[in-house]
Amino acid sequence: MVMTTREELESVCKRRGFIWQSSEIYGGEAGFYDYGHLGARLKDSWEEQWKDFFLSLDQNYHLVYTPNILPYRVLESSGHVEHFSDVLIKCNRCGNSFRGDHLVEDVTGESAEWMGKDEIKNKVEELNISCPDCKGDLGDAEDFNMMFEVDIGPKGERKGFLRPETAQGTYMNFPREYRALRRNMPFGLATVGPAFRNEISPRQGVYRMREFQQAELQIFFIPSIHDALFEERLEEVAYTEIPVMRTGDDMKKMISVDEIKDLPAYYIYHLSKIYEFYKDIMEIEGDIRLRELSSEERAFYNKIHFDVEINMKSLGGWKEVAGLHYRSDHDLSQHQEGSNKKMSVPADGERKVPHVIELSFGVDRNIWALLDLGYRTGDRDWLTIPDKLAPYQVAVFPLVRKDGLLEKSEEVFNKLNTKFRTFWDVSGSIGKRYARQDEIGTPYCVTVDYDTMEEDSVTIREIKTTEQIRVSITQLEEILQKLTEKEKLFDDYMG
RNA sequence: GCGGCUGUGGUCCAGCCUGGUUAGGACUCAAGCUUCCCAAGCUUGAUGCCCGGGUUCGAAUCCCGGCAGCCGCACCA
Numbered sequence: 001m002v003m004t005t006r007e008e009l010e011s012v013c014k015r016r017g018f019i020w021q022s023s024e025i026y027g028g029e030a031g032f033y034d035y036g037h038l039g040a041r042l043k044d045s046w047e048e049q050w051k052d053f054f055l056s057l058d059q060n061y062h063l064v065y066t067p068n069i070l071p072y073r074v075l076e077s078s079g080h081v082e083h084f085s086d087v088l089i090k091c092n093r094c095g096n097s098f099r100g101d102h103l104v105e106d107v108t109g110e111s112a113e114w115m116g117k118d119e120i121k122n123k124v125e126e127l128n129i130s131c132p133d134c135k136g137d138l139g140d141a142e143d144f145n146m147m148f149e150v151d152i153g154p155k156g157e158r159k160g161f162l163r164p165e166t167a168q169g170t171y172m173n174f175p176r177e178y179r180a181l182r183r184n185m186p187f188g189l190a191t192v193g194p195a196f197r198n199e200i201s202p203r204q205g206v207y208r209m210r211e212f213q214q215a216e217l218q219i220f221f222i223p224s225i226h227d228a229l230f231e232e233r234l235e236e237v238a239y240t241e242i243p244v245m246r247t248g249d250d251m252k253k254m255i256s257v258d259e260i261k262d263l264p265a266y267y268i269y270h271l272s273k274i275y276e277f278y279k280d281i282m283e284i285e286g287d288i289r290l291r292e293l294s295s296e297e298r299a300f301y302n303k304i305h306f307d308v309e310i311n312m313k314s315l316g317g318w319k320e321v322a323g324l325h326y327r328s329d330h331d332l333s334q335h336q337e338g339s340n341k342k343m344s345v346p347a348d349g350e351r352k353v354p355h356v357i358e359l360s361f362g363v364d365r366n367i368w369a370l371l372d373l374g375y376r377t378g379d380r381d382w383l384t385i386p387d388k389l390a391p392y393q394v395a396v397f398p399l400v401r402k403d404g405l406l407e408k409s410e411e412v413f414n415k416l417n418t419k420f421r422t423f424w425d426v427s428g429s430i431g432k433r434y435a436r437q438d439e440i441g442t443p444y445c446v447t448v449d450y451d452t453m454e455e456d457s458v459t460i461r462e463i464k465t466t467e468q469i470r471v472s473i474t475q476l477e478e479i480l481q482k483l484t485e486k487e488k489l490f491d492d493y494m495g
Numbered sequence: 496g497c498g499g500c501u502g503u504g505g506u507c508c509a510g511c512c513u514g515g516u517u518a519g520g521a522c523u524c525a526a527g528c529u530u531c532c533c534a535a536g537c538u539u540g541a542u543g544c545c546c547g548g549g550u551u552c553g554a555a556u557c558c559c560g561g562c563a564g565c566c567g568c569a570c571c572a
Contacts, residue, residue, distance in 0.1 A: 006565095007565090011506055014505080021564090024563095025545095026545095026546085026562085027563055028545090028563050030563070082572085085572085088496085097496055097497080097570090098569075099569085099570075144496095144570095146572080200496060200569080200571080201569085201570070201571095203564095299572060380533080399531060399532065400530060427526095429530070429533080430532050431532070431535080432533080432535090434532080435533070436534085438534095449532075461533085466533065
């Protein structure tokens, strides 16, 4: 049976060492989470696998790191200063707050998103708008910015923000990397790091946090020139079926890439590769869909936008964990205008500003998805998680703690620990030790027993079936290597 | 941010209404015994009333404020 409630899952996470609220001993602060000793290893492995997978798609996809703090002007150019803040108006009578632009739009029927604080206040007075909830008088308009503002310099003389997304740092590096990469296009710049949003009310655990981790890959290209290249690569994914839900569909269906040929090749190619990552690396198949967002749902600069959604019981259904956004030349054009630096490159006999396709992953949400889909309860509580991602890959036990088995098991542990993330446990009954590893998703348990002392062999128990095989210690490392690398199945060694 | 409910060892909960022995249970954890393969048993032990203020001879319990969590509303370029 699959674990259903967030309470149960959060309880295990706290008890065993995965994830819990940050600054807990002082009462905590909403929207901030710590990763414990198991959670940190899981997250770390996920990020490693993510980098390995996406950077190997093309030898011209690379990793960069940029600061968490960005100067005011950067986010002014990107549009975040304007679009990431809302004007809120509070009712003098009932105290409820409303978005000022929505109040105005409801009356005028025209977009008021461009309006500033004073304009909205004047418009509300002019149109005589009262509180939608209680009809009371509305108070002053106030700016609310979702970005954390920081003061830079000893006297705080310059304003900056904690970045609301990692992408802007990457975009600003386009001209430098364009030259450093010897003008080879297309190229991709990936980054993994924190981003910050001052959410009004963070809820649903790690799903909406004020500080969270992003893993993003921005690909820079010129559609008219590089379309052909991606068209060729479609052959790579031609036989893949992907679970797609187009706008207007009410459920997903498995389709081949031929059936979404209305989308550009660079888009289809990366969409398929994203699904491949979920299928092969995260081993998620049934509870995933690639959902296309309608023009109302997506931001105006996203010309094509699919979200990766995973069906998570603990969060009540389909939840976004990643997105693929075709952002056209919006980002580089904005920075070209704001910085007065040339972002265009020679193409087709003129200068063109490259387009961007962005692969954006919420790391914490993906970690949560692994835990949500992986936990099973019933006869035993166990976590099913890919071997390469598991916090510990192997555990080593002595069957009993006497007659030299304890010492022998320590030898085996020391040998394996250099190759795998290995755990050694000697306390409690053997059954209890298996159960402990079940709960944290350790795929293989190696047990030293009395036969070990005579013939130098041990048993390996697989978490999925609890079946065991007996192997000689000389072959142990090699067999575990093949199992964790998925070169062999456990079944192959049975019988 | 607004309203309702909630906050007790590591986890989950009882106690609170009606203030008063040493705050109780289950699981967990540690040490030891036992143990030839799936949370067994025995012994011993560790850890707790979210924070701050008030009322009172006395507060886990009543009152006020804060913080956090859940649900609903709003928010989520």
